[in-house]
Amino acid sequence: MADGVWELFGSLMSPGGANDPYPLYAKLRAHGPLVEAQPGMLIATSYATVDEVLRDPALGVEPAPGALERSILATNPPDHTRMRRPIAAAFTPRRIGGLRSAIQAQATSLLDGLPGNSADLMAEFAYQLPVGVICELLGVPHKDRTWFRPIAQDVAAALEFNMTPETVENYASASELLLSYFASLVELKTSTPEDDLISDLAKSEALTPAELLRNLALLLIAGFETTTNLIGNGVMALLRHPDQLARLKAQPELTPAFIEEFLRYDPPVQVTSRVALQPTVVNGQQIEAGTYVVALIGSANRDEARFPGADRFDPDRPDNTPISFGAGAHFCLGAALARMEGQVAFPLLLERLDGLRLESEPVRRDRLVLRGYETLPVTWNDSSSGTAPRR
Numbered sequence: 001m002a003d004g005v006w007e008l009f010g011s012l013m014s015p016g017g018a019n020d021p022y023p024l025y026a027k028l029r030a031h032g033p034l035v036e037a038q039p040g041m042l043i044a045t046s047y048a049t050v051d052e053v054l055r056d057p058a059l060g061v062e063p064a065p066g067a068l069e070r071s072i073l074a075t076n077p078p079d080h081t082r083m084r085r086p087i088a089a090a091f092t093p094r095r096i097g098g099l100r101s102a103i104q105a106q107a108t109s110l111l112d113g114l115p116g117n118s119a120d121l122m123a124e125f126a127y128q129l130p131v132g133v134i135c136e137l138l139g140v141p142h143k144d145r146t147w148f149r150p151i152a153q154d155v156a157a158a159l160e161f162n163m164t165p166e167t168v169e170n171y172a173s174a175s176e177l178l179l180s181y182f183a184s185l186v187e188l189k190t191s192t193p194e195d196d197l198i199s200d201l202a203k204s205e206a207l208t209p210a211e212l213l214r215n216l217a218l219l220l221i222a223g224f225e226t227t228t229n230l231i232g233n234g235v236m237a238l239l240r241h242p243d244q245l246a247r248l249k250a251q252p253e254l255t256p257a258f259i260e261e262f263l264r265y266d267p268p269v270q271v272t273s274r275v276a277l278q279p280t281v282v283n284g285q286q287i288e289a290g291t292y293v294v295a296l297i298g299s300a301n302r303d304e305a306r307f308p309g310a311d312r313f314d315p316d317r318p319d320n321t322p323i324s325f326g327a328g329a330h331f332c333l334g335a336a337l338a339r340m341e342g343q344v345a346f347p348l349l350l351e352r353l354d355g356l357r358l359e360s361e362p363v364r365r366d367r368l369v370l371r372g373y374e375t376l377p378v379t380w381n382d383s384s385s386g387t388a389p390r391r
């Protein structure tokens with residue numbers, strides 16, 4: 001076993017580590033592209049090995065408990081293939097493309113609604129926009145957003161590695177609430193179908209009723225916990241690099257390249273994992289069935305061999321294909337939607353919030369897997385008086 005790998009992994013799981021994982025990733029990469037943390041547990045640290053791990057059909061996902069049990073994220077082929085097909089089909093380009101104007105309208109109305117010239121950007125915008133969009137896509141009534149926010153957060157906490165007895169308990173009760181919520185919504189949409197994803201999926205016979213509810217819970221959670229953090233982490237990357245903020249504001253056509261760099265530089269999903277369903281070979285190394293493999297997405301995106309100057313925020317880097325939406329069979333179904341939300345949100349934010357800057361230091365959430373901010377207090381120039389606010 002390589003000395004210190006287990007300790008480094010332990011540090012990553014600690015609140016301090018989750019706060020700034022990148023130096024720890026660098027130390028882990030120095031141990032090699034695929035390192036043993038303890039017998040039966042490997043960590044993929046480089047871009048090439050993370051990609052290889054996620055694409056290897058011999059490496060499957062582990063079953064999840066509660067609301068995400070038997071969701072596509074927690075199922076292997078052939079069930080995964082059977083369930084993913086109708087869900088992917090419901091994400092038609094027509095439906096996704098059709099959301100652009102709704103995203104624009106929601107983002108505009110959120111910015112219109114900001115009182116004064118300071119706000120917690122997470123609560124007032126970065127959370128609100130993706131949750132509104134996923135509600136629109138699924139056909140979830142907007143009025144329920146406030147109700148399910150804490151519930152969805154408790155379910156999302158199950159994706160973390162360092163669960164406590166308290167988070168396990170919260171997860172169990174939140175799972176039940178979310179599933180029974182979707183059960184009544186499916187009943188409603190079955191009797192009165194609308195043009196939304198729940199109505200479409202309710203008609204599909206490929207999913208059992210229990211599978212349908214669990215995949216709806218997954219879509220709800222995957223649909224905003226992540227995109228919320230793309231917005232928050234992206235805004236912070238701009239605030240820490242004011243020259244790049246000014247550039248993007250002046251040239252909004254650069255937004256797609258900036259989005260890829262936000263995704264690479266500080267990805268909303270940092271880690272995932274697999275288990276060897278049968279013996280396989282990764283990075284030329286024989287792996288026994290049952291071996292647990294951690295795939296460090298956040299580390300892969302900072303791999304110097306793939307991204308020269310990887311620790312630098314650089315939207316101009318050529319061939320920028322971060323692994324932030326995963327790879328292989330479980331590649332993110334919402335990638336196009338998340339990118340579109342970013343492409344609408346960033347130019348609008350910079351245009352509307354002139355002179356955007358931090359009001360006070362932001363607070364990170366104590367999470368490694370879903371990396372983002374709890375609060376992001378910002379201020380901007382007061383357009384009504386035409387002067388910059390006093391600090």
Ligand code: HEM
Nearest residue numbers: 072073222223226227230269272325326330332333334338
């Ligand atoms: C920036 C935003 C997002 C990021 C960074 C992200 C990231 C990811 C990653 C890394 C995976 C693969 C996990 C693994 O292989 O273990 C994944 C899967 C998934 N994502 Fe996303 N996601 C984002 C937005 C969304 C949105 C908006 C939706 C839904 C509308 C969504 C739905 C899904 C689903 C359903 C899966 C599971 C696919 C499967 O298991 O076959 N994601 N996402």
